[in-house]
Amino acid sequence: MIDLEAQYNNRALVPDHPAVMEGWRERAQGARMAHPPRPAAYGPGEREVMDLFEAAPGAPIAVFLHGGYWQALGREWFSGIAPSLLAHGVSLAIPSYDLAPTVRLGRILSQVRQAVEAVRDLSPNRARPVVFGHSAGGHMAACMLSEGRASAAVAISGVFDLAPLIPTSVNAALGLDVREAAALSPIHWPVPNGSTPGGTVLDCVVGGDESAEFIRQSRIMADLWGGQGVQTRFEAVEGANHFTVLEPLFDSGSAMTRRIVNLTAKA
Template sequence: MSDKPLDLEAEYNNRAAVPDHPVVMARWKADAETARAAHPPTALPYGSGEREVMDLFEAGPDAPVAVFIHGGYWQALDKSWFSWVALALLEHGVSVAIPSYDLCPNVRLGKIVSQMRDAVELIRARTGKRPVVFGHSAGGHLSACMLSEGRAGGAVAISGLFNLEPLVPTSLNAALGLDAREAAALSPVHWPVPNGSTPGGTVLDCVVGAAETAEFVRQSRDMADDWGGKGVDTRFEALPGLNHFTVLDPLSDPDSSLVRRIVELAKA
């Protein structure tokens, strides 16, 4: 067994770990533009800020809604990159809301959590039901936060970050500005678990690419084990051959098990 210390920078810097990530991200952008042309969304403000808007792709007037929260380490990207995730779910009669949010360092991470509360609560007010929330990377973190607080009917966290403390010594923290105390306070692994006495759902799926760094795989496995041991209905799955960027590929396939799982939760 090696005593070599864990290289947190290498483990958590996904763009460095996947050199061809620009190719995948360019595909996201192109597919998103195609999706918006084929199925123009409704812009739905959830706050007064410029980025406090979500795109709502509607499957029908009474369709259940799933909320997708994008990644980018809380410091990059917006809703316009991810319109394509809606298309497969629309085929199953599930509407999709994709919010943007303010980015660090312009705001603190706690503000982004608050913004996602507002976005999810707006969907709940429109439908009368807590939506299923699914998200990637930073969006996986935010999805787990929404489930903990009883705002979601279930959550699917894809390559999620549930313990933020390992980020503190990395370059990724330059924009976040987290100290150890704030990182711990904003880590959903330390938050109350949803249970039978908590409004909302009690299902958390932790999905990760099997080709991701060991730390990302560990975070998903540990979160599923931790909350599962406390009574949450958790599932852990490592998708073979997929890295931190290609792990989203199954969301484009209406027949993928990941899409079918989100549909199942949304319609439950």
């Protein structure tokens, strides 16, 4: 029997994760000093705010959705990603959202929808942005693609089927039951196709050193949607765990950054 707690408890799987996360924080502080973001509210709530890092007026905008299992972190942790995209003339929006257990996961998804629509309002002709995200953010990036709100999605270490989380400690804050988990799992959502407004490109990227369950989730999602007409790509980043898989986003010359830039150019 699979030990789902062990498979989905990423902080326990990566004992040095505090050092990696402190690196995120330090680079975020440096980026905010070098490129002060413009905060933009997308709703009335305290956390319904996104940071806009603007490359130039009218520049294409990508949206990054942060992780934290829908119950931790916020936009200020990930500002360090911005310089890599700004170097290519791509603006970046990083929204915060309310966290469980204060709100239900369905409410968080509604907030992300509002944030993405607010980004579209900032774009010429309300262009659909590329949406990329990590962990919980990967889940939500796939949701935005399914709903036709994104031109493409890059899901990094995403959770596309929430059912395995139900018996784990992750669910203590989420409170998912079988029905709600199924309803909020993009693996069960409509597959974007040529007749659906929006994009049909989904990258499922995962660390090669992540748990077997995280690798399985990304591979199955790519295979399932790819078999139904979506342009999917699966990649296991060699030597990367659930936290270090984000390292390429801090490098303007990395393949991951170039991929997001190229998808943005096609939006």
